[in-house]
Amino acid sequence: MWNEACASLEDPDRLVAMAEDWIDFGQVGQVDYARRIADLEKQVAANDAAISAAVVAAAKQPDAKVAIEQAVLTLAKERQHTVQLLEDTKLWRQEAEDAAQRGRDLQKLVELARHRLRDMGPEQQAMVLDLLEIQVTLLGGTPEEGAER
Numbered sequence: 001m002w003n004e005a006c007a008s009l010e011d012p013d014r015l016v017a018m019a020e021d022w023i024d025f026g027q028v029g030q031v032d033y034a035r036r037i038a039d040l041e042k043q044v045a046a047n048d049a050a051i052s053a054a055v056v057a058a059a060k061q062p063d064a065k066v067a068i069e070q071a072v073l074t075l076a077k078e079r080q081h082t083v084q085l086l087e088d089t090k091l092w093r094q095e096a097e098d099a100a101q102r103g104r105d106l107q108k109l110v111e112l113a114r115h116r117l118r119d120m121g122p123e124q125q126a127m128v129l130d131l132l133e134i135q136v137t138l139l140g141g142t143p144e145e146g147a148e149r
Contacts, residue, residue, distance in 0.1 A: 006117050020103070033093035040086040047079035105131050 051072055058067035109128060120128065 003118075031092070031096070033089060033096065036089050037086065037093070040082060040089060043082045044079060044086060047075060047082055051075045051079065102131065 054071035054075055055068050058064060058071040061067035109131060117128075
């Protein structure tokens, strides 16, 4: 199986194209995630301040409990929406970073493949197969099972 993987991995053009695809995926739209996250965190803090101010103002009403509930309901929904956007943005940032790292790892693999791909040990082979997301399905028994029969 490793010989088959090596045959396809020894094509440097193919590996370079794969690396470029992963790097491009990580840079889609060149989103400034740090700035977007900072903006959303500020919005959450502003939502919290608005909720606090609404509670204080509503507490001065004759029926304070109902006034507070009404004042907080809309603001709390807006805050929850902002928190969800913040969580999603953090996830997207991590996915972009992971994709870019995968591309950099593939670029390193291109260089490695030129020199010593066939000499790798089992742990290194497993890392390469994982990096390339290659999965192997065994059909039938293992070679050891055939020798026992």
